[in-house]
Amino acid sequence: MAPHPDSYAGGVTPDQEISPPSAQFGEDGARLSYGTYLRLGQLLDQQRLETDAHDELLFITIHQVYELWFKQLLHELESARQAMFDDRLWWARHLLHRVHEIERILIEQVGVLETMTPQDFLQFRAKLAPASGFQSVQFRELEFISGAKDEAFLRRFRALTEDEAARLHRRLDEPTLWDAFVAVLRTHDLAAGTDAEISASLRIAAHDRGGYGDVWELAEALMTHDELSAGWRARHVTMVERMIGTKTGTGGSSGASYLRSRLDLRYYPLLWELRSWL
């Protein structure tokens, strides 16, 4: 078969080519390179250490990577929510499956940070206070859009910028993934006026997957999102115990015991209760 005209078949790398690359893929004067497209100049210039401790770069990198994934998760969850309101259930499920894979990475990534020893962390920990993961706005946005809205966090946030406060208020005002799922039940002629009705409808869908397969699969995808979020909280707190034991947090909380108090948080309690009644 003849190679596609755009394919690269030569023994020289594109950089070695004498003639400039063809303008076929971009307009003249607006050509992108790997670095300009990905804005690597700006991106790789954002790691500013507070100390000369060796492990501080890892600490910053890990957190920045988390925040990039949080941004991606919010993007996917917003679209999944819209897809549910539009009754495009295959698209909502597709996006939620992507969300699950990212969430698995977020849990797995904790192990990289755990290669830092507690004594190496202590070389720069004091410099971090009063900063803390507690102040991650995108993390709280993820909780809010998922269904765990708690206005109290807004009051407890220190140093929120105007833009961050507006983002959190917007998340409090807008529908959650659960609101969108309840709308799906109604669209599929399943009663969803009260929690009792929703539970009864979930049982109907569970026992009639021939009739309600799409609805059931969507509920399962939400369940997995909830389970993986709980998995991250559990993984985070064991790392915290390993790093700082029972010390109080830089953010001013009791530390691991505060984090343990959040382990029972579930976004979709009705989906968890359902298991007892099938």
Ligand code: HEM
């Ligand atoms: C050495 C590693 C880490 C330690 C010792 C640690 C410790 C803590 C502690 C003690 C808290 C409670 C708030 C406080 O008083 O400071 C907290 C909260 C939090 N941390 Fe970390 N953390 C670590 C790494 C991370 C990483 C990598 C992330 C990823 C973004 C993260 C995200 C969060 C979030 C989102 C909260 C708020 C949790 C909630 O309110 O439920 N932490 N962390």
Ligand SMILES: N[C@@H](CC(=O)c1ccccc1NC=O)C(=O)O
């Ligand atoms: N709260 C942590 C410090 C910490 O992990 C942290 C500090 C600044 C920015 C993000 C952080 N990550 C998670 O809390 C501690 O008490 O050691």
